[in-house]
Amino acid sequence: MSEDRRVDNTTAKKIRESLQADCINCFGLCCTALNIVASSDFAMNKEAGTPCSNLQSDFRCQIHSQLREKGCKGCTVFDCLGAGQMVSQVTFNGQDWRENSEVAEKMFRVFPIMEQLYEMTAYIAEALSYKVSRSLYDKLNAQLEQLQSVTKLDADALLSLDITTYRLPVNELLLETSEHIRNDVMVKTFSAKNTQKRNYRGIDWIGKKLTGKDLRAADLRGACLIAANMQNTDVRGADFIGADLRDADLSGANLSTSMFLTQMQVNSAKGDKQTRLPSYLQRPSHWTE
Known part of the structure; x- marks a missing residue:
């Protein structure tokens, strides 16, 4: 090399x-290509390859500003990282799939x-x-x-x-x-004694109170943190690959140097203006002030 x-x-x-996703240069692929099953995250069933009924002719969503209120919370969580515009504009050279x-x-x-x-x-x-x-x-x-x-x-x-x-x-x-x-x-x-207490891979912490807990450098791969109270938790240096953060409360939490945290994980959680995120992630619009 x-x-x-x-x-x-x-x-x-x-x-x-x-x-970062650039929806303007994508042909609504997340609204069309993916299979959707009705659940607490989606208000409808939709087969892969079938356009969502809310997808407009300009590939914009007609309920975009009301997705959460309309039962489509999952749409506000999804992030393709830019794969959509890559497929639309590069792989298929800007060809509109409708044609x-x-x-x-x-x-x-x-x-x-x-x-x-x-x-x-x-x-x-x-x-x-x-x-x-x-x-x-x-x-x-x-x-x-x-x-x-x-x-x-x-x-x-x-x-x-x-x-x-x-x-x-x-x-x-x-x-x-x-x-x-x-x-x-x-x-x-940490001291050598405390370094042995950082492996929480795959742990079930659904709804667990973790307020103010020091989880720096923790291995949280695959951890189930659904609805966990992580207010003011310090998770700098923690590994979040595969962790489920749906409805976890990250208000005031320090994730500034958390590792392998994704926009989708953050989007699925709750937070506020005091939550510290890595530089490559955006603060979700539905988070509280």
């Missing part, structure tokens, strides 16, 4: 921050694949923004380059991908990054 293709910490951070049924069918199948590639890209770019060992940095950099290259493939090539061949090495690299960063935080912050 040539030296000039290496991504430094600052560039990696910019890449992560650039992964060609074959294009539509293929585009709707490509979108979920691109979404997964963008998710992995976001995680790897974030990992590269941290200070890690040179060997880990080289592996992360190579993985980022590969993912960015794959997103530029044509539709048929994307549809032929075995996505697990990308997910497995990405997961291994993220685990290694998490271990490295969390250990560094623990060494600098």
Whole structure:
């Protein structure tokens, strides 16, 4: 790998921050390509490939400002990280799926694949923004380059991908990054005795009162934090991959350096103006002042 293709910490951070949905340049793919099942998050059933009844001719949602009131909270949570505009404008060169049924069918199948590639890209770019060992940095950099290259493939090539061949090495690299960063935080912050109490992977904390708890550098991968009271909780340096934060109260919580936290996780939670988020995440509009 040539030296000039290496991504430094600052560039990696910019890449992560650039992964934002641009609905203006997307053909309403999240409103069309995905399957929706009626639940507390969605007011209706919708099959994959069928446009939502609220999708307008300009690909805008006619109830966008009332989604939560209309029972479509799930729509305000979803974030494609920019996969939608990539598929619409690059993979399919701006072709409107309404004009060609074959294009539509293929585009709707490509979108979920691109979404997964963008998710992995976001995680790897974030990992590269941290200070890690040179060997880990080289592996992360190579993985980022590969993912960015794959997103530029044509539709048929994307549809032929075995996505697990990308997910497995990405997961291994993220685990290694998490271990490295969390250990560094623990060494600098806690005594050796306390560092052994930070593994909460997959824990069931539904509705649990965690107010003011010190969870710095905690492993919260896959943790079930639904409706947990996390007001004023310190989760700097904690790993949130796969954690379920639906209706968790993050008011006043410090997540400024939390690792692998996504916009969708934040969107599904509650918070306020005192909640501190990583720079690449936006404060949800439904959070309280």
